[in-house]
Amino acid sequence: MHSYRRDLDMLRHRGFALLLTARTISTLGASFAPVALAFGVLALPGATARTLSVVLTAEALPMVVFMLVGGVIADRLPRHRVMMAGETLNAAAFFCLAAMMLTGWTPLPAMVVAAALSGVAMAVLFPALTGIIPDVVPADRLQTANALLGLGTNISRVAGLVLGGGTVVLLGAGWALVVSGMMFAVAAVLVAALRLLPAEPSEAGEYVKGNSVLADLRDGWREFISRQWLWVVVAQFSMMILAVQAAHGVLGPLVAKEHLGGAPAWAAVLAGEAVGMIAGVFVTLRLRPRRPILVATLLTLPTALPYLLLGVGAPLWTIVIGAVVMGVCFDIFGVLWNTTMQREIPAESLSRVSSYDALGSLMFGPIGLMLAGPAAILVGPRPALLGCAAIVLLASLAALLSPGVRNLRAPDPVEEVAAH
Template sequence: MRTFLGDLGLLRDRRFTLLLSARTISMLGSSFAPVALAFGILELPGATATTLSVVLTAEALPMVLFMLFGGVLADRLPRQRVMMVGEWVNALAFFALGAMMLSGWTPLFGMATAAACSGVAMAVLYPALTGIIPEVVPADRLQTGNALLGLGANVSRVAGAVLGGGTVVLVGGGWALAVSGALFAVAGLLLAALRLTPAERASGPAQSVLSDLREGWREFSSRQWIWVVVAQFSVLVMALQAGHGVLGPLMAKESLGGAPAWSAFLAGEAIGTIAGVFVSLRVRPRRPILVGTLLCLPSALPYFLLGAEAPLWASVLAAFGLGVCFDVFGVLWQTTMQREVPAESLSRVASYDALGSLMFGPLGLLLAAPAAAVIGPQAALTACGVLIVLSTCAALLSPAVRNLRAPMPEPVSS
């Protein structure tokens, strides 16, 4: 039987510790960034919500548009170097944003360009990260490695949101953005120290980017369990974006006590993601995709409770459960992809996964406000819960989702 001490033995591996440190520090920078960017821009003379929207859109669009290219890049080149360059591009982008705000020279085009560079960096970082983990972590410890990386990322999200807000209050948005840039730079230095032996790539004539994308699509589409769950998440994320981004805060403002109530809801979810790491270190289901998909069902409960105007404590408790379930799902999903998809195609498959899962998210944000105006926020939140349940039940109809089996449980390691 595995123990927590046995799981933590992975921390004795220098390469994994460097990757974990780099990922944790990078996520801390990413968590600093939204607070620093939002308040830094809104504090500028003459800035409006539209100014912030333009800059955020300039960051989000390249992240979506370049995601598939990021997968190709990470499958062609050493993933360690791709991640290192991505972190340093992120650092330069946020140093530039911080310098503009501190100097008082803040042209919208300049800020949007720096934000776009950050979006491109994020587009190459995610596929490379998914692919590099099996290069660092032994095959029998993949789930443990993914869980520990998730623990560092989740703690950083919570800490970054708190520390980012405090830094903005104490020294202003410009300096907070510079801190984000410094964190990304440190993450890049840690990745530079990783010094992995480049993974072998399939030999053959050089291919075009389009050919690489077609090969990645074949690997993605040939595995029913992958594309079915990605299709499920395209609907699920749309509902989550609507509920978390617009409808939940609106409901909190109208009947739960405003911002403090919504902060409590988000805190419950954040604590749940940290607790979920410890659950994911323990569970070793024989059918990981079936279990992971079933764990999506409880994510509808917070929306049903908010829609029914249940007591705040009940919604916060449900948000905690959502955090636990999503974290366990994420570890099972990543581990199964890393085991089942060939290493030379893993980053491209991860990029199709990310693109497909996130593509309807903006639509959820766009439709949330009209839905609240037409049917009311309570009914709209209930509709979000129904969408989550229906999309999850549809995914469970797939035999590949129900029947994919994992290898035998990992042996005890000291």
């Protein structure tokens, strides 16, 4: 039997508590960034949607390019050290962006370099985060750990978006970016105090001696491509992220600025999504579907709702509700997806496989950002948002055609506890 009391007992575990605190604070800082960066760039003299596309593309492209290297590093080295490096680099990137916004010295090349540093930081951080969870919690508690991490980060996302929007309105984008940098720095300190299980350092050392980087990448690719459910959903998300990046990064803020009242309205939409993700956590603490990937993929269909509502000019309150629905669905998907990967992929390959997952899922994101500005000019932001919704729906329906997606079964909970 599962109980909320047993779930909360996870907080007594020192390693998990440190990881949860670090990720919660890091997400709080990251939640200031979307509103601050979008409206800070759009407020610059002479800035257009194309300018915002360039800055956001500069952040997204290095994240994609360096993701595989990040996976190899996270499988070779202690993952908490890799995460510390990523958080530190993120702090440096956002302090640089903040300094430029506050001083008024905002040449586009300098902003591109600072944004690119943040992209590299995420490429280092993400594979280590996926792989570190089985290092610090028992196998039969993975879904609970993923859900509790989601709860902490989603609460931070709500608080960060509300406070970030208020900070942008009252003090300006530069100070919101200062807060982001401070939060990343605190997270780096907390992650530095994390200790993995005793066996991990020696395993990592043997791993480095026995393999070249190219061999590591080939081994990770074989693990990735041998699972149909894995590469099909990654292909689905490659198209979905193209649409989501365009909509969330450029088109949504443009519609908010032109028709909904600016930064506070867009912050409300993002906060609605985060509230939905908090609600989704409580579902995932109890939900144990026998076909987790099928359920997760079905839940990607309703994520098109806020883009449809933005595209047809619906009132702000309906768009916020649509964002709540999106948040619930994305949170349940994320917990089921991460838990399935952590159960199905060997621990020594998990960060590399997660880097292929992230690379495949995110590789078209920069294209979406690059196309968003011209699309907004050529057809208008609202028709472009309807196109984003269509891409999400078609990609999700296509993924459901895969037998691997429909048929993968989770282990019986009783058998899983007995095995570990």
